[in-house]
Amino acid sequence: ETGVTQTPRHLVMGMTNKKSLKCEQHLGHNAMYWYKQSAKKPLELMFVYNFKEQTENNSVPSRFSPECPNSSHLFLHLHTLQPEDSALYLCASSQNTGGAYEQYFGPGTRLTVT
Amino acid sequence: QKEVEQNSGPLSVPEGAIASLNCTYSDRGSQSFFWYRQYSGKSPELIMSIYSNGDKEDGRFTAQLNKASQYVSLLIRDSQPSDSATYLCAVKTSYDKVIFGPGTSLSVIP
Numbered sequence: 701e702t703g704v705t706q707t708p709r710h711l712v713m714g715m716t717n718k719k720s721l722k723c724e725q726h727l728g729h730n731a732m733y734w735y736k737q738s739a740k741k742p743l744e745l746m747f748v749y750n751f752k753e754q755t756e757n758n759s760v761p762s763r764f765s766p767e768c769p770n771s772s773h774l775f776l777h778l779h780t781l782q783p784e785d786s787a788l789y790l791c792a793s794s795q796n797t798g799g800a801y802e803q804y805f806g807p808g809t810r811l812t813v814t
Numbered sequence: 815q816k817e818v819e820q821n822s823g824p825l826s827v828p829e830g831a832i833a834s835l836n837c838t839y840s841d842r843g844s845q846s847f848f849w850y851r852q853y854s855g856k857s858p859e860l861i862m863s864i865y866s867n868g869d870k871e872d873g874r875f876t877a878q879l880n881k882a883s884q885y886v887s888l889l890i891r892d893s894q895p896s897d898s899a900t901y902l903c904a905v906k907t908s909y910d911k912v913i914f915g916p917g918t919s920l921s922v923i924p
Contacts, residue, residue, distance in 0.1 A: 702859070743858070743902070743914040756911075790857055801846055801906045805857040 703727040704806035706791050712812045713781065721776040721809045723791030729804075731797045732774040734766060735790040737808075743790070749774060750797045781813045817841065818905050818915035826921045833890040835901050835918050840884070843908025847879055847886045850902040852917065858902055862888070893922045 703726045713719050725732065734746040748756035749768040763785075765777040774791055788810055792803040819838050827833045846865055850858035864870045864877040864886065876889040886905075890897055903915040
């Protein structure tokens with residue numbers, strides 16, 4: 701266990717559904733991240749939050765909407781997704797976005813869009 | 815040129831041998847380098863970080879950094895079947911982004 705939890709671990713949703721992914725870290729970190737990992741592709745950084753403020757949005761489609769109410773919790777709200785959005789969604793945290801920047805990952809949510 | 819490059823593999827080594835995993839990066843100002851291990855169906859797990867030129871050892875793992883050549887490697891001594899996984903190299907760039915490489919798949923043959 702890395703101290704980063706994600707729920708749900710598996711999610712199947714239709715293209716018209718709305719769902720949310722949740723991430724919680726118990727490490728006392730200030731930065732949190734959402735990554736997408738598709739088969740045979742490198743990790744793709746989606747969003748970065750530092751001290752609850754969004755510091756990066758890597759041209760992610762608006763059907764993905766992040767929310768960071770505090771430094772320990774991060775959500776990814778999903779709506780009207782496409783089949784190509786099926787992937788492993790990983791949450792990570794680090795002390796902050798500066799310095800050594802070691803990131804610790806949660807177990808991920810395996811998302812399937814039908 | 816891709817920012818972080820790794821041989822995709824698969825790299826196959828016999829049990830007990832040394833596995834050598836390589837990574838090159840394009841941003842000369844990068845200062846922090848990380849190796850992650852990812853088992854199939856699991857999330858990446860941090861193995862080592864290295865910041866200075868030279869070698870850093872942790873158990874059976876040794877990270878090597880050469881900033882002049884923009885090269886970082888991971889050596890796994892006495893490889894075990896349980897080391898079979900994908901190894902991800904990550905680089906923190908001078909513009910404060912962490913870029914992951916595509917990963918190298920390692921298979922340790924009993």
